[in-house]
Every structure is written in structure tokens, then in C-alpha cells.
Amino acid sequence: MKTTSANRSDxxxxxxxxxxxxKGVILVxxxxxxxxxxxxxxxxxxxxxxxxxxxRSELLATIDAACxxxxxxxxxxxxxxxxxxxxxxxxxxKLASKVAELEAALKASKxxxxxxxxxxxxxxxxxxxxxETNRDLLxxxxxxxxxxxTVSHELKTPLTAAREFISILIDGLAGPLExxxxxxxxxARESCDRLRICIDDLMDATRLETGKxxxxxxxxxxxxxxxxxxxxxxxxxxxxxxxxxxxxxxxxPDFPFDENRLMQVLANLVNNALxxxxxxxxxxxxxxEAPDDPEAVRILIKDxxxxxxxxxxxxxFERLYQVPVPDGGSSQGxxxxxxxxxxxxxxxxxxxxxxSQLGVGSTFCVEIPKVTPxxxxxxxxxxxxxxxxxxxxxxxxxxxxxxxxxEDGTLxxxxxxxxxxxxxxxxxxxxxxxxxxxxxxxxxxWGLLPVIILTGCSPDAAAMRRAMEFSPFTLLAKPCPTEQxxxxxxxxxxxxxxxxAGKTGTLVRPLCNSAARRKKI
Numbered sequence: 001m002k003t004t005s006a007n008r009s010d011x012x013x014x015x016x017x018x019x020x021x022x023k024g025v026i027l028v029x030x031x032x033x034x035x036x037x038x039x040x041x042x043x044x045x046x047x048x049x050x051x052x053x054x055x056r057s058e059l060l061a062t063i064d065a066a067c068x069x070x071x072x073x074x075x076x077x078x079x080x081x082x083x084x085x086x087x088x089x090x091x092x093x094k095l096a097s098k099v100a101e102l103e104a105a106l107k108a109s110k111x112x113x114x115x116x117x118x119x120x121x122x123x124x125x126x127x128x129x130x131x132e133t134n135r136d137l138l139x140x141x142x143x144x145x146x147x148x149x150t151v152s153h154e155l156k157t158p159l160t161a162a163r164e165f166i167s168i169l170i171d172g173l174a175g176p177l178e179x180x181x182x183x184x185x186x187x188a189r190e191s192c193d194r195l196r197i198c199i200d201d202l203m204d205a206t207r208l209e210t211g212k213x214x215x216x217x218x219x220x221x222x223x224x225x226x227x228x229x230x231x232x233x234x235x236x237x238x239x240x241x242x243x244x245x246x247x248x249x250x251x252x253p254d255f256p257f258d259e260n261r262l263m264q265v266l267a268n269l270v271n272n273a274l275x276x277x278x279x280x281x282x283x284x285x286x287x288x289e290a291p292d293d294p295e296a297v298r299i300l301i302k303d304x305x306x307x308x309x310x311x312x313x314x315x316x317f318e319r320l321y322q323v324p325v326p327d328g329g330s331s332q333g334x335x336x337x338x339x340x341x342x343x344x345x346x347x348x349x350x351x352x353x354x355x356s357q358l359g360v361g362s363t364f365c366v367e368i369p370k371v372t373p374x375x376x377x378x379x380x381x382x383x384x385x386x387x388x389x390x391x392x393x394x395x396x397x398x399x400x401x402x403x404x405x406x407e408d409g410t411l412x413x414x415x416x417x418x419x420x421x422x423x424x425x426x427x428x429x430x431x432x433x434x435x436x437x438x439x440x441x442x443x444x445x446w447g448l449l450p451v452i453i454l455t456g457c458s459p460d461a462a463a464m465r466r467a468m469e470f471s472p473f474t475l476l477a478k479p480c481p482t483e484q485x486x487x488x489x490x491x492x493x494x495x496x497x498x499x500x501a502g503k504t505g506t507l508v509r510p511l512c513n514s515a516a517r518r519k520k521i
Contacts, residue, residue: 026062028054036090134387145206156199163192201336205319208343208398215258215347215400222297223248225259226285229266233274241279244270249288255297255370257348262368265341265352266299269364272337273303277361281305290367296350297370302363308356316354317342341366346483347399349490369490378402379489380421382412382438383454384430392425395482401489409433413441420446423489428455428463436466443470450492454480 025046029037037049047066050059166189168174170182177185207213230246237244266285273283281304290296308316308323315321320335345352350368379401381392389405396403404421406412410433412426424442428435435453442449456478457463467473474488 026050026066028052028059032094036087039086039090156196156203159192159195159199163189163196166192198336201340204340205336205343208340208347213347213398215261217256217258217400219254219256220259221254222257222262222287222299223252225263226266226287226299229263229270230285233267233270236271237274237283240274240277242274242277243282244274244284245282246285246287248286252288252297253370257368258344261344262348265344265366266301268337268341269301269366273301273305273362273364276305277303278305293367295370296367299366300363301366302361304361307358307360307362308354309358310356313354313356313362317352346486349399349483349486351483351487369487377423377489378404378419378421380404380406380412380415380424382406382409382424382426382430382435384408384427392485396486396489399486409435409438409441412438416442416446420449423450423452423492425452425454425485425489428453428457428461428467434463436463436470439467439470439473448472450474452476452485452488452492454478454485 027037027046027049029049029051031051034049034051037046040046048062050062166185169177170185170189204213226246226248230244234244270283270285277283283301283303286300286302288298290298312323316323317338319339321339322335342352345366345368348368350366352364352366354362354364356362377400379396381389381396381403382405383389383392384407386407389407393403393405404415404419406415408430409426412424413433416424424438426435426438433441435455439451439453442451451473452475453467453473454476455464474492476485476488
């Protein structure tokens with residue numbers, strides 16, 4: 001407070017408070033300021049101190065009391081030392097409280113930091129263990145594939161020779177045979193044929209898993225293929241007195257598929273149906289456009305056999321899995337037939353599933369798109385995870401796509417300037433140029449080039465909201481089934497694409513998991 005020389009000595013002991021005329025002063029303060037305000041009120045002619053929030057009735061009553069007790073202006077002299085001591089005590093208490101709070105917060109922060117470091121170390125150890133396990137699994141898988149390949153080749157040559165010599169004996173080229181030896185030789189030749197099928201399955205499984213199996217896609221007639229299948233397996237059905245029928249949509253157009261491989265799939269399914277259908281039962285083959293997708297063809301193989309329990313129906317397409325057969329399963333194979341069917345259907349960009357009821361029968365459904373991947377279709381896969389890039393490159397190459405990969409958006413743009421892909425598949429979260437920036441550049445430079453965002457980000461994530469500004473794109477969630485990804489690529493192949501810069505749309509096409517969209521037959 002400013003003072004003159006005349007009263008400077010008094011100012012050391014006395015503090016002059018405001019003496020402006022007043023009708024009364026009421027302080028309304030927060031709860032943590034209440035004690036300090038009440039200490040000051042003793043020296044400042046304050047009528048009352050209220051704590052927020054103040055009820056209306058209480059405030060009005062306090063105002064009335066202050067007005068009734070108001071006095072003439074006074075000049076209050078307060079011992080300066082007493083006021084400073086009280087104020088200093090309140091400030092010290094508040095400071096000590098804040099320091100204690102900060103110390104507690106610092107202690108908690110250090111505890112959380114230690115816990116986080118522990119979690120990081122554990123995560124690193126887990127990742128290292130997973131990488132080691134993955135390397136071990138890859139090595140074992142390669143050993144299994146090499147074993148398949150070796151066994152297949154080592155068995156096929158002597159088997160072929162044995163079958164040919166048996167055929168020579170049956171045909172009488174080595175001299176006449178009695179009926180009983182002829183029947184024995186006929187059984188031996190059938191056993192050779194079954195063994196040859198098993199060996200072929202082993203070789204096909206090896207080719208599929210190593211990406212060496214290539215489809216020969218060309219426009220063909222599905223109706224003609226099914227008629228050929230019925231003629232081939234008709235005698236087998238007749239021997240068991242099973243009715244084998246076919247029904248194909250009359251106006252079904254030709255479309256590209258590998259005729260030999262699709263015949264292999266359908267023959268396997270029909271053979272299984274005949275095997276598990278009792279005498280005087282029925283097996284039917286129906287084909288036509290898929291009811292819910294005019295761009296796809298659906299083939300149904302229905303039997304009146306023994307059916308499957310639900311737990312078996314979910315596993316029959318697994319590699320090496322065999323459904324238990326009550327009679328001992330003398331005619332069982334090696335458990336690769338339905339696995340190969342699934343992989344071949346997936347290679348066509350399609351799906352396969354079964355609807356079965358124990359004791360009633362089964363219906364196998366094969367659905368493939370009319371437009372299938374061609375060898376010239378160029379796919380660019382962008383992801384910062386090297387293992388993901390390697391996996392998807394192998395899977396898509398095996399299907400027949402021309403695949404290139406990039407670890408971030410910057411490298412992807414450089415590749416696109418050298419060779420423009422037909423479809424881009426990208427993650428969102430990546431270093432350097434992320435998926436959103438890549439999508440933005442694609443829309444600015446190449447218009448509506450088809451883009452599939454394959455990501456683990458939630459729909460309400462910030463990156464997803466940014467990506468929405470540069471739609472359209474197709475959204476798939478990780479992990480995505482391989483068949484769903486392939487079918488999505490095929491569906492985008494003939495979408496109208498405008499490459500004029502700056503054109504963007506507003507449609508996002510989210511696709512669900514293929515298991516969720518399986519239809520009941």
C-alpha cells in the first residue's frame with residue numbers, strides 16, 4: 001500500500017482498508033476459497049460469506065440481513081502483522097496440499113511408467129517367441145510339402161507300371177485267364193486307380209500350397225460340363241440303384257472357368273454323395289444364377305444320404321480331416337479331397353459350403369463369380385507388415401493375380417507411376433505416407449481407381465474418418481478370409497473406373513465376413 005513519509009512508521013503496524021460508502025458486502029466463493037474468504041471478512045466489513053452454489057432463498061435472505069445491518073462508512077484499522085500472518089498461514093496450507101497432490105501424482109506416474117516398461121518388455125519377448133514359432137512352422141510346413149512331393153513322385157511311377165501290367169493280363173494279351181483270376185485282377189486295378197487318386201490329391205495339395213497350380217481360365221459351358229459329369233458317373237450310380245439327375249438353368253451363359261479343375265471339384269462332390277447315399281436313394285445336380293447375386297453361378301449337389309452332424313460339417317474342408325465312417329471306412333482316402341475342392345473354388349474367387357442334417361442328407365453348394373481373376377489382373381498390396389505382404393503375395397499369386405507389394409504409401413505411389421495397377425489394397429496405419437494420404441493421391445491423380453482398405457482400425461477411428469473424405473472405397477476388416485478378399489477383387493474388376501483427376505464419389509462399400517453371409521439352402 002502506498003503511504004506518505006508522515007505516516008510511514010504507522011504503516012508498519014496499521015493497514016488502512018477501503019472506506020467507500022456501502023450498504024453491505026456479501027462474498028460468494030468456491031468451496032476451496034471459503035476459509036480464506038472468512039479470514040479476510042473479519043477485516044473488511046463483509047456482511048457474510050456464501051459458498052457456491054447458493055440457493056435463491058438463502059441469497060435473498062442474506063441480502064435483506066445485510067441491508068438491515070448496514071452502517072455508515074467506517075475506517076477500519078487492522079494490525080498489519082496479524083492479517084499477514086493469517087493470510088500466510090492459509091496460503092502455506094494450500095501450497096502444502098498442492099505439493100502433496102503433485103508428489104502423489106508423480107509417484108503414481110512412475111508406477112505406471114514401470115508397469116508400461118514391464119508390459120513393453122513382455123510384449124517384445126512374446127513377439128520374439130511368436131517369430132521363432134512362425135519360423136519353425138514355416139520350416140515344418142516346407143518339410144511336409146517336400147514329403148508330399150517326394151512321396152507322390154516315388155509312388156506314381158511304380159504304380160503306373162503295376163496298373164499297366166494288370167491291364168495287359170485282364171485284356172488277355174499275355175494269354176487267356178480263368179474268370180476268377182480275372183476278377184481278382186479287376187479288383188487289383190480298381191485299387192490301383194484309388195491309390196492313383198490319392199497320389200494325385202497329394203500332388204495337387206502340394207501345388208496349391210506352393211502356388212504352383214495355375215488355372216486355365218477360358219469361357220466354357222457349365223451345362224455341357226455337368227452333362228459330361230452325369231454321363232461319366234451314371235454307371236456308378238446305376239450299380240447302386242441311385243437316381244442321378246441334373247437340372248441346369250436353360251439360359252445360363254458361358255463364363256470363364258478352368259474346365260478340368262471345376263470338373264475335378266464336382267466329380268469329387270458327386271462321388272462322395274454316391275458313396276454315402278444308400279441304395280435306391282437320389283443324388284441331384286442343379287446349377288443356375290445365384291439368387292442373391294446375378295454376377296455369380298451357384299451349383300448344388302444334393303443327396304439323400306446319411307448326412308453330417310453339425311460339428312463335422314464345420315471341419316470337413318480342413319486338410320487331412322476325415323469324417324468317421326461306421327463300417328470302418330475301407331473306401332476312405334487321405335482326407336484331401338474336400339480340402340482341394342475348397343482351395344480350387346477359392347482360386348476361382350468363389351465359396352463352398354455344406355448344409356447337412358444327420359439322417360436326412362447333405363447339400364453341397366459351390367458358388368463362383370461369372371467374372372474370375374485373369375492372369376493379367378494387376379494388384380498392388382500395401383502394408384508395413386512384411387509377413388502380411390509375403391502371405392498375401394503368395395495367396396493372390398496362387399489365385400492367378402499379378403501381385404506387387406509396397407511397405408508404405410510413398411513406395412506405392414512410386415510403383416503406380418511406373419505401372420498402374422488394376423486394384424490397390426492398402427492398410428491405413430503405416431509410417432511415412434499412410435493409407436489415407438495414399439488414397440487422397442490416388443483420387444487426385446487416377447480418379448476412381450478401385451481401392452480396397454484392409455485394416456484393423458475401428459469404423460470410428462480418426463484415420464477412418466479422414467479416409468471417408470476420399471471415398472469410394474471398399475472396406476474389409478482384418479483378419480479377412482482369403483476367399484472374401486479374392487471375391488471382392490473379382491467384383492471390382494469390371495467396375496467403371498474414371499481416371500480423370502479430382503473426381504471422387506461418396507459411396508463406401510463395407511463387406512461383411514464371408515461366414516456371416518452364407519446362405520441357408
